[in-house]
Amino acid sequence: MKFYGLLFLITALATAGESGKVDLWHGAKVVSEALPAGPGLETAVLAKYGNHSVMVIRRQKTGQVELHQTQTDIMIVESGSGELRTGGTMADAKTTAPNELRSDEMRGGTSRRVVPGDVIHIPANVSHQVVLKSGETIAYVTIKVDAR
Numbered sequence: 001m002k003f004y005g006l007l008f009l010i011t012a013l014a015t016a017g018e019s020g021k022v023d024l025w026h027g028a029k030v031v032s033e034a035l036p037a038g039p040g041l042e043t044a045v046l047a048k049y050g051n052h053s054v055m056v057i058r059r060q061k062t063g064q065v066e067l068h069q070t071q072t073d074i075m076i077v078e079s080g081s082g083e084l085r086t087g088g089t090m091a092d093a094k095t096t097a098p099n100e101l102r103s104d105e106m107r108g109g110t111s112r113r114v115v116p117g118d119v120i121h122i123p124a125n126v127s128h129q130v131v132l133k134s135g136e137t138i139a140y141v142t143i144k145v146d147a148r
Contacts, residue, residue: 023047023054051146058139065090065106065129069099072145073128075120080138083131084114090127103127114138123147 025046040061046054059082067090088109093101106129114120114130122128124147130138 053144055142057142058137059130059132060137062132063130065103065127067101067127068124070124070146070148072124072147073122074143074145075122076141077114077116077118078139078141079116080136081113081115082136082138084112084120085109085129085131086122086126088127
């Protein structure tokens with residue numbers, strides 16, 4: 001329950017100064033109802049605001065290495081576990097959208113185990129990747145905040 005209170009607080013702080021609209025997503029229904037069932041990677045944007053958006057993600061396989069040039073990610077792990085790699089060099093990075101780079105391989109960087117309740121701040125221009133062992137899954141909320 002503390003997890004969702006934290007999510008609500010972060011969202012409320014991020015929306016301060018907007019039109020006064022308050023959004024609330026209830027408990028475990030956030031991931032289970034927002035995402036379609038399926039193997040691999042499922043994502044859903046819950047809402048977009050002036051300088052940020054809120055999305056839910058469920059992974060059942062390792063993701064690509066990502067680097068957002070103009071957005072900071074705040075991730076809150078809801079369930080499951082995995083390894084978060086950050087700060088390495090992206091091998092053969094490709095631009096996949098404006099200000100977005102992707103790669104299949106990260107060289108170097110720092111690895112950390114992440115579990116439910118963990119809150120992670122990844123600044124713009126920091127490469128990151130969620131790596132899962134066979135059989136692992138992870139679900140998390142990501143708040144993407146424009147850094148510029």
